[in-house]
Amino acid sequence: EPEVTQTPSHQVTQMGQEVILRCVPISNHLYFYWYRQILGQKVEFLVSFYNNEISEKSEIFDDQFSVERPDGSNFTLKIRSTKLEDSAMYFCASSVYYEQYFGPGTRLTVT
């Protein structure tokens, strides 16, 4: 069964460094999403992406964040200058329309 994959599974970085989280969505899906979950808190929407552009973004998704679909398969989330509070689990998801399929997540730890 097709699935969303994410790499790396765990990323440790120092405050101020740039990180790129990678996702490979399901191949025939059209909508792509990033979510984050700070430890012990609920999942929060970051951004959705369709037709090679951002379709919606939350207040969390500020200028430090960017997304890109650099080729036909990858979907990336870049955090330009990480802060301690960026430590969280980051989930990618994709969908044909409404029903979203989630990746296993990348645990980002900022020290």
Add this chain to the structure above:
Amino acid sequence: KNEVEQSPQNLTAQEGEFITINCSYSVGISALHWLQQHPGGGIVSLFMLSSGKKKHGRLIATINIQEKHSSLHITASHPRDSAVYICAVPLSNTGNQFYFGTGTSLTVIP
């Protein structure tokens, strides 16, 4: 103000029990997701429903759009059902941006 409220927050059940998790929401929606988050953190989509009832194995999800309420039922619960169950509703008609509930942590004891 929480747009999505789940109850209970924590639930412990004996193996074999029938389990109900509730979700109430305050925004108008076109569809609602039930998600399962495993202890390792991964999220699996269980159901997306916009009306009536859906069944998948031992899982049943119902929704009442007028009352803005959905329930997830697990019949003949098993320890492997232990997980956090999350209700999520879209913010807008495009369905892209979701409000997530805080989740219900279920532990099924053998």
